Amino acid sequence: MTDTTQIIAGLTSLVDPGRVLTDADSLKHYGCDWTKKYEIKPLAIVLPKTVEQVQAIVRFANEHKLGLVPSGGRTGLSAAAVATNDEVVVAFDLMNKVLDFNPTDRTARCQAGVVTEQLQQFAEDKGLYYPVDFASAGSSQLGGNISTNAGGIKVIRYGMTRDWVAGLKVVTGKGDVLDLNADLIKNATGYDFRHLFIGAEGTLGFIVEATMKLARAPKNLTVMVLGVPEFRAIMQVLNAFQSKIDLTAFEFFSEKAVQLVTAHHNVPRPFDTATPYYALLEFEAVSDSVMDEAMALFEACVENGWASDGVISQSESQAAALWRLREGISETLAPFIPYKNDISVVVSKVPDFLEDIDAIVGSQYPDFEIVWFGHIGDGNLHLNILKPQSLAKEEFFKRCETVNTQVFETVQKYNGSVSAEHGVGLTKKPYLHYTRSAAEIAYMKAVKQAFDPNNVMNPGKVFDL
Amino acid sequence: MKVLVAVKRVVDANVKVRVAADNRGVDLTNVKMAMNPFCEIAVEEAVRLKEKGVATEILVVAVGPKEAQEQIRTALALGADRGILVEAADAQPLAIAKILKAIVDQEKPGLVITGKQSIDGDNNQVGQMLAALTGMGQGTFASEVNVADGKVKVTREIDGGLQTVELKLPALVSTDLRLNEPRYASLPNIMKAKKKPLDIKAPADFGVDVAPRVKTVKVEAPAARKAGIKVKTVEELVAKLKNEAKVIQ
Numbered sequence: 001m002t003d004t005t006q007i008i009a010g011l012t013s014l015v016d017p018g019r020v021l022t023d024a025d026s027l028k029h030y031g032c033d034w035t036k037k038y039e040i041k042p043l044a045i046v047l048p049k050t051v052e053q054v055q056a057i058v059r060f061a062n063e064h065k066l067g068l069v070p071s072g073g074r075t076g077l078s079a080a081a082v083a084t085n086d087e088v089v090v091a092f093d094l095m096n097k098v099l100d101f102n103p104t105d106r107t108a109r110c111q112a113g114v115v116t117e118q119l120q121q122f123a124e125d126k127g128l129y130y131p132v133d134f135a136s137a138g139s140s141q142l143g144g145n146i147s148t149n150a151g152g153i154k155v156i157r158y159g160m161t162r163d164w165v166a167g168l169k170v171v172t173g174k175g176d177v178l179d180l181n182a183d184l185i186k187n188a189t190g191y192d193f194r195h196l197f198i199g200a201e202g203t204l205g206f207i208v209e210a211t212m213k214l215a216r217a218p219k220n221l222t223v224m225v226l227g228v229p230e231f232r233a234i235m236q237v238l239n240a241f242q243s244k245i246d247l248t249a250f251e252f253f254s255e256k257a258v259q260l261v262t263a264h265h266n267v268p269r270p271f272d273t274a275t276p277y278y279a280l281l282e283f284e285a286v287s288d289s290v291m292d293e294a295m296a297l298f299e300a301c302v303e304n305g306w307a308s309d310g311v312i313s314q315s316e317s318q319a320a321a322l323w324r325l326r327e328g329i330s331e332t333l334a335p336f337i338p339y340k341n342d343i344s345v346v347v348s349k350v351p352d353f354l355e356d357i358d359a360i361v362g363s364q365y366p367d368f369e370i371v372w373f374g375h376i377g378d379g380n381l382h383l384n385i386l387k388p389q390s391l392a393k394e395e396f397f398k399r400c401e402t403v404n405t406q407v408f409e410t411v412q413k414y415n416g417s418v419s420a421e422h423g424v425g426l427t428k429k430p431y432l433h434y435t436r437s438a439a440e441i442a443y444m445k446a447v448k449q450a451f452d453p454n455n456v457m458n459p460g461k462v463f464d465l
Numbered sequence: 466m467k468v469l470v471a472v473k474r475v476v477d478a479n480v481k482v483r484v485a486a487d488n489r490g491v492d493l494t495n496v497k498m499a500m501n502p503f504c505e506i507a508v509e510e511a512v513r514l515k516e517k518g519v520a521t522e523i524l525v526v527a528v529g530p531k532e533a534q535e536q537i538r539t540a541l542a543l544g545a546d547r548g549i550l551v552e553a554a555d556a557q558p559l560a561i562a563k564i565l566k567a568i569v570d571q572e573k574p575g576l577v578i579t580g581k582q583s584i585d586g587d588n589n590q591v592g593q594m595l596a597a598l599t600g601m602g603q604g605t606f607a608s609e610v611n612v613a614d615g616k617v618k619v620t621r622e623i624d625g626g627l628q629t630v631e632l633k634l635p636a637l638v639s640t641d642l643r644l645n646e647p648r649y650a651s652l653p654n655i656m657k658a659k660k661k662p663l664d665i666k667a668p669a670d671f672g673v674d675v676a677p678r679v680k681t682v683k684v685e686a687p688a689a690r691k692a693g694i695k696v697k698t699v700e701e702l703v704a705k706l707k708n709e710a711k712v713i714q
Contacts, residue, residue, distance in 0.1 A: 219495070220497060224652070225649075226652075268646055268648070268649075270649060271648075271649065271651055295652065295655065295656060298652045299656065302653075309651060309652070309653065310651065310652040310653075311649035311650060311651050311652060312649070312650060312652055312655065313649070314499060314500065314539050314649075314650055315477050315478065315479070315497070315499030315500070316477045316478070316479035316480065316497055316499070317477070317478050317479050317499075317502070318649060320479065322649070
């Protein structure tokens with residue numbers, strides 16, 4: 001590699017004055033995501049403002065064989081946006097404008113650094129709705145959302161980020177600028193590279209602009225929380241409601257999660273009687289008939305023994321308070337330093353899968369406490385194991401490594417995914433083969449080779465070449 | 466003891482309200498409506514009194530549009546026993562107080578609980594007017610309510626502290642934010658509430674003229690804040706503070 005000072009000087013000539021940072025605080029801030037468990041070691045941080053500047057950075061990296069790591073809102077949970085190996089971090093914070101709005105197509109053309117909540121707010125101001133939503137929406141950026149195909153809490157109704165990308169502008173690893181799909185709905189002209197860049201975690205190139213689709217705004221979103229006596233009944237509740245009502249969300253969490261959230265936040269219990277599991281349903285109560293239908297479904301669930309009690313929001317503030325029972329979980333668990341996994345199987349296999357994992361942890365790690373929650377309507381489970389007070393952090397993590405293998409073997413048995421919506425990055429790289437076959441991974445590498453022959457784009461993430 | 470609770474249907478507290486195009490009020494088309502949060506606290510307090518065995522019956526009254534039945538049903542689901550809706554859209558505080566007085570005369574409750582104010586008009590008048598019209602003692606802005614021996618002890622949130630008053634029953638209490646945390650309406654109770662009695666009345670049934678006494682001249686949104694600017698030098702900042710903002714000499 002060329003001398004560091006020369007590299008920095010070279011980068012400085014490519015972007016606006018003061019947009020190359022090398023101080024220790026900046027390196028630490030821009031060099032890592034939420035994982036916080038790797039040693040952060042970027043060479044420099046560069047903040048481009050235009051597509052041309054991004055292109056110049058990528059060409060420069062090819063010339064000097066520099067690794068580039070993209071950085072958005074840095075809320076990732078898989079260490080995909082983490083620089084550990086003298087890479088140059090390309091942070092998109094300054095490319096944060098909504099460039100264009102088209103009311104007929106119902107699309108908004110955004111720079112990669114637009115924050116999710118910014119697009120949500122923009123859509124709301126236009127009387128529309130950007131439906132991809134999750135706890136980190138206030139910080140996460142569209143470029144990162146697209147690069148990990150972010151999901152969140154409304155997937156059951158609105159799908160993943162992938163479903164809302166109408167077109168992309170990317171700078172490939174070779175330094176070419178490509179316009180992918182030109183925002184067309186119908187475009188049967190061969191490979192749709194847009195979908196290759198979605199979920200690629202910056203390994204093929206950088207997303208610099210995205211045209212996002214917007215939906216009509218939902219009406220009178222109403223939240224129900226039901227007490228469910230056993231896990232299998234959650235699926236029965238899901239089936240019953242989905243056959244009659246278009247749910248906008250279906251989440252579940254355990255009594256342990258409710259206890260922790262209500263103890264740490266100013267959130268009331270949904271109802272006094274404790275039940276092993278809870279289902280949170282959200283739907284648009286657009287008319288009395290929808291409400292009557294929902295009531296009748298609840299009655300049927302009670303008669304069948306699938307639900308024992310339940311509440312329904314009477315106002316938006318109550319709906320928000322009920323959501324906090326679910327959305328407060330991650331934050332509440334953080335001080336317990338939980339072992340986390342974000343896994344998925346097809347919806348119909350969720351109960352068997354969950355039982356298997358419970359059995360493994362229960363028999364081999366009886367001192368471990370599991371907190372289950374997740375977007376069960378789409379087969380996505382968040383497995384959290386709390387560190388027992390008596391166990392040291394290092395010892396706990398060491399034992400969790402062996403849990404990992406067993407969990408992922410179970411995922412493989414059910415043809416599930418070792419990363420449902422958090423991505424692969426560094427954390428799931430060793431486990432990719434549990435979900436992807438060797439042949440598939442070989443094709444993935446060949447695709448990378450085509451777009452990024454010098455391996456400058458987020459090297460060492462997802463797989464090793 | 467019978468407890469009468471007054472509730473009001475208002476724009477949901479979470480809704481960002483917009484001024485109507487004619488500047489005569491707030492645009493209510495397709496806006497989520499809900500029970501006034503202070504009324505929710507009033508209902509919760511009544512239900513707790515019933516659970517303690519202090520109250521024997523809870524009567525919930527709303528003066529409002531036909532749709533205010535929804536808010537009465539919510540109160541019934543939370544534990545009230547029966548409801549009365551007096552259909553009168555846009556009734557002003559004095560008219561509401563007069564209607565409530567007529568109902569108090571008929572029903573003779575031992576305690577009346579209202580919210581301290583509704584979040585739409587922010588008038589903070591109905592409770593006080595009703596107390597005056599009926600001659601009941603009033604304990605407003607309550608953060609604690611204790612009923613015993615024909616009296617109610619009310620802790621009031623006042624500027625700089627708390628004040629405790631003791632009132633002879635029947636009395637009126639208006640609720641402040643910290644009195645209690647209202648529960649959710651449970652689904653089984655919502656279904657049961659459908660069978661509870663709800664009478665629909667008109668202001669004329671009580672001989673009350675609801676014609677408005679207060680005229681709204683104009684409703685305007687607050688002026689938008691001007692965007693800030695960046696200054697290049699300290700000198701420029703000082704000059705602006707001196708000459709434009711005039712905050713330093």
